[in-house]
Amino acid sequence: MPCNPLPPEAAQLSTGCIIHQSKIDGYVQFHASRLLHVGCASATQWRWSEKRAADDDDCAQRKSDLAKEFSHTKAGIWDVYEQIPTTKFGINIPVLLKLSRNLEIIQDLPFVWRMLKDVLKIKSCRYYLCLFIFVKTLASLQPAVALWFTSHYLTIIQLAMDERRLDEKLLIFASIGRMCCAIAETFLDSWEEKLQIPLDLLIKEHFDKEIFSVSVDLDVPTYNDKIVKRRLDGVSAGSDGGSSIAWESISVILSLFSSVTRLVTELGVLAKVAGSQQDGVYFTTVHLGQELSRLILAPDWSLSRTYAWVAITSNEHYVKLAGLERLVSRSRHKEEVVAGNLAESLKAAYNQAYGHVSGKCASHYDILSHSRSNGLRSMASTLLPKSAGEVAEVAYLLKSAARPETIPACLATINLIQTTNQSFTSALLMTSYQAKSIGEQFHKIRQLYEIHEIQNKVPDGIISFPEDSRSLVSGITVEFRNVSFRYPDSDDFALRDVSFKVEKGQLCVIVGTNGSGKSTVLKLMLRLYDPTEGMILINGHDIKTLKLSDLRESMAVLFQEYTHFPLTIKDNIALGDSRNAHDEDRIREAARLGGAEEFIDKMARGFDTYLERPVRDVWSIPSNAKTKSGVKIDRDLIREVIGRAGHKDSIKLSGGQMQRLAVSRMFMRAVLSEEARVGLLLFDEPSAALDPTAEHDLFTRIRKLRGEKTMIFSSHRFGRLTRPADLILYMNDSTILECGTHNELMAKGGKYSELWNLQAQAFL
Numbered sequence: 001m002p003c004n005p006l007p008p009e010a011a012q013l014s015t016g017c018i019i020h021q022s023k024i025d026g027y028v029q030f031h032a033s034r035l036l037h038v039g040c041a042s043a044t045q046w047r048w049s050e051k052r053a054a055d056d057d058d059c060a061q062r063k064s065d066l067a068k069e070f071s072h073t074k075a076g077i078w079d080v081y082e083q084i085p086t087t088k089f090g091i092n093i094p095v096l097l098k099l100s101r102n103l104e105i106i107q108d109l110p111f112v113w114r115m116l117k118d119v120l121k122i123k124s125c126r127y128y129l130c131l132f133i134f135v136k137t138l139a140s141l142q143p144a145v146a147l148w149f150t151s152h153y154l155t156i157i158q159l160a161m162d163e164r165r166l167d168e169k170l171l172i173f174a175s176i177g178r179m180c181c182a183i184a185e186t187f188l189d190s191w192e193e194k195l196q197i198p199l200d201l202l203i204k205e206h207f208d209k210e211i212f213s214v215s216v217d218l219d220v221p222t223y224n225d226k227i228v229k230r231r232l233d234g235v236s237a238g239s240d241g242g243s244s245i246a247w248e249s250i251s252v253i254l255s256l257f258s259s260v261t262r263l264v265t266e267l268g269v270l271a272k273v274a275g276s277q278q279d280g281v282y283f284t285t286v287h288l289g290q291e292l293s294r295l296i297l298a299p300d301w302s303l304s305r306t307y308a309w310v311a312i313t314s315n316e317h318y319v320k321l322a323g324l325e326r327l328v329s330r331s332r333h334k335e336e337v338v339a340g341n342l343a344e345s346l347k348a349a350y351n352q353a354y355g356h357v358s359g360k361c362a363s364h365y366d367i368l369s370h371s372r373s374n375g376l377r378s379m380a381s382t383l384l385p386k387s388a389g390e391v392a393e394v395a396y397l398l399k400s401a402a403r404p405e406t407i408p409a410c411l412a413t414i415n416l417i418q419t420t421n422q423s424f425t426s427a428l429l430m431t432s433y434q435a436k437s438i439g440e441q442f443h444k445i446r447q448l449y450e451i452h453e454i455q456n457k458v459p460d461g462i463i464s465f466p467e468d469s470r471s472l473v474s475g476i477t478v479e480f481r482n483v484s485f486r487y488p489d490s491d492d493f494a495l496r497d498v499s500f501k502v503e504k505g506q507l508c509v510i511v512g513t514n515g516s517g518k519s520t521v522l523k524l525m526l527r528l529y530d531p532t533e534g535m536i537l538i539n540g541h542d543i544k545t546l547k548l549s550d551l552r553e554s555m556a557v558l559f560q561e562y563t564h565f566p567l568t569i570k571d572n573i574a575l576g577d578s579r580n581a582h583d584e585d586r587i588r589e590a591a592r593l594g595g596a597e598e599f600i601d602k603m604a605r606g607f608d609t610y611l612e613r614p615v616r617d618v619w620s621i622p623s624n625a626k627t628k629s630g631v632k633i634d635r636d637l638i639r640e641v642i643g644r645a646g647h648k649d650s651i652k653l654s655g656g657q658m659q660r661l662a663v664s665r666m667f668m669r670a671v672l673s674e675e676a677r678v679g680l681l682l683f684d685e686p687s688a689a690l691d692p693t694a695e696h697d698l699f700t701r702i703r704k705l706r707g708e709k710t711m712i713f714s715s716h717r718f719g720r721l722t723r724p725a726d727l728i729l730y731m732n733d734s735t736i737l738e739c740g741t742h743n744e745l746m747a748k749g750g751k752y753s754e755l756w757n758l759q760a761q762a763f764l
């Protein structure tokens with residue numbers, strides 16, 4: 001198997017490379033982020049050109065260090081780079097590696113302790129947990145007790161064979177004992193299962209709330225950060241219907257405790273049985289030695305769950321194959337595939353791509369696991385203990401042949417020792433397996449708590465805004481002073497040296513070409529991001545000093561890329577003003593003003609309609625089936641019986657209807673509520689998807705209801721909006737090219753007037 005150092009290009013993580021990460025281990029995240037950092041260092045440096053030379057040296061050094069830490073293996077069409085595990089002292093011996101890995105658990109222990117304390121604070125959890133531990137302890141003692149009774153059985157058989165006599169009392173005692181053990185096992189298993197459910201649910205509820213609260217509090221740049229996303233995904237994995245990480249960890253801890261108890265008690269029984277039989281100790285040592293050596297020698301065949309690894313493929317045919325599969329499986333491409341008559345050419349391309357990678361399409365994981373488990377090391381680790389066991393047995397036979405008087409009295413004795421050994425070995429294997437996973441589990445707990453330490457990239461201000469909430473009725477002043485801005489992870493400026501001032505109560509319209517930065521200006525006013533350079537003033541205050549919640553409450557925005565929440569239409573509108581979310585009349589009025597009331601009323605479930613239900617009904621009957629197991633099924637009747645008549649999982653709305661819903665939410669927030677402390681209305685292309693009548697109605701309503709508030713529009717359209725505007729900003733290529741009123745800009749005869757005339761000509 002080839003084993004080369006990581007080539008520098010691999011660390012670049014170019015397009016098409018797949019990074020596989022064990023969700024659970026910090027090593028992976030740490031090293032993968034190092035890999036990413038190496039590849040993206042230049043993208044994350046501000047004013048990188050000034051420091052470029054120094055960075056290049058630093059980067060080359062880190063790449064070379066990293067390359068030494070990784071081995072390369074070819075697995076089919078994959079190139080797999082694996083971190084070479086070493087202990088802190090640079091030693092690469094499996095047993096020491098395992099040991100050093102386990103020592104790392106110590107760093108996670110404070111988090112485990114914190115989790116246990118939190119769990120015990122959950123109402124009723126303490127009671128259920130104590131009961132669960134009690135049941136688990138009894139269950140772990142049960143195998144040793146059963147084994148002890150079994151040893152009596154075998155003594156009875158041995159006595160019957162030796163002396164031709166039956167010890168009836170012992171037989172009854174052992175039989176009742178074994179029966180009681182079997183009954184106890186059944187009951188204990190069932191109690192354990194019953195107690196697990198409330199415990200899991202209570203713990204899951206507690207941590208689900210924590211994860212939800214952390215996620216909801218994150219600001220936009222932090223939430224969009226890939227590493228933050230990965231951290232949240234890692235801890236949320238269990239919250240989607242599965243068990244919580246906390247409960248999984250408690251289960252693993254208790255299972256380990258239970259296995260150790262079982263191990264110790266069975267060891268006691270084993271010692272007693274082996275000690276009382278001729279050559280019992282010899283048999284036990286040979287048997288256990290075999291199992292122990294297997295445990296110690298066995299390496300991990302699969303890719304490590306602990307150390308970092310990266311699998312990349314440069315096979316273009318495979319990448320194309322995957323792309324074609326994705327193209328066909330996504331419903332959003334279907335219309336274009338059919339309309340473009342692409343079926344035949346796609347089939348041909350798929351077959352051709354498959355032809356190039358035929359027989360090589362297995363996953364790197366399967367290929368590596370298969371080849372390694374059939375390798376020499378694997379064979380040796382299985383063969384060695386087995387042949388050692390055979391040699392020991394032959395040695396025993398030779399010894400017995402030489403001295404026949406030492407042979408154990410009956411086969412029952414051998415059987416007893418073997419049964420006891422097997423039970424002990426299975427407990428040992430179980431304990432070893434659980435001890436391995438406990439490290440991973442503890443690390444997950446650490447990650448669960450570390451999400452609380454994620455810092456928002458847009459820090460909160462301290463000044464309440466505004467000093468007098470009544471002042472908002474007459475609007476807000478917004479000023480940009482030499483603002484430049486680059487989106488996180490972007491090399492290009494979305495805004496460059498932008499300065500303007502919108503006075504209280506003014507109407508400002510930002511026009512300009514696609515991608516010129518119009519939406520970005522609005523996003524910065526809401527402080528979704530902070531400027532890279534320059535300053536934004538709100539009523540004369542530096543925007544960064546104002547409390548974020550106050551600032552955002554004083555503004556209402558209709559985004560160009562508005563989204564609808566996976567809630568009912570009613571809730572979607574109500575979220576515009578959560579204080580009045582229960583006021584159905586207000587919601588209806590907002591829908592009327594937004595032009596949505598009419599089409600909502602036509603829906604079977606009206607305002608209670610889900611545009612897309614987040615939880616679907618589960619039917620065992622396919623939607624087109626008329627029978628199930630030969631029995632006729634009336635779907636409509638079933639729907640009526642279960643109260644789902646007229647109910648649909650998703651509703652298709654037109655772009656214009658969707659926009660009307662978004663406008664309704666805005667009306668709910670900004671205009672209807674008397675308590676709403678909104679002084680600035682921001683509209684990003686509010687009428688892009690509306691027909692001319694709807695657009696006319698919308699602007700009429702907005703104008704009427706706006707009052708004295710400041711209003712800023714971003715738009716491609718000239719005319720209806722720009723004519724009455726107090727200030728027009730014409731943007732091009734991230735800067736403001738022209739600014740003034742309509743008459744001023746027309747008189748200037750610049751770009752604005754050119755575009756105005758262009759649009760006006762279309763109507764001539």
Ligand SMILES: Nc1ncnc2c1ncn2[C@@H]1O[C@H](COP(=O)(O)OP(=O)(O)OP(=O)(O)O)[C@@H](O)[C@H]1O
Pocket residue numbers: 487488490493494512513514515516517518519520521560714
């Ligand atoms: N989230 C983002 N991350 C990185 N770059 C972005 C992001 N959003 C926008 N950009 C980039 O910033 C620049 C300005 O975008 P913006 O959306 O402000 O333009 P716009 O004038 O509103 O365009 P349009 O008229 O098409 O809506 C564009 O080059 C765009 O590609």
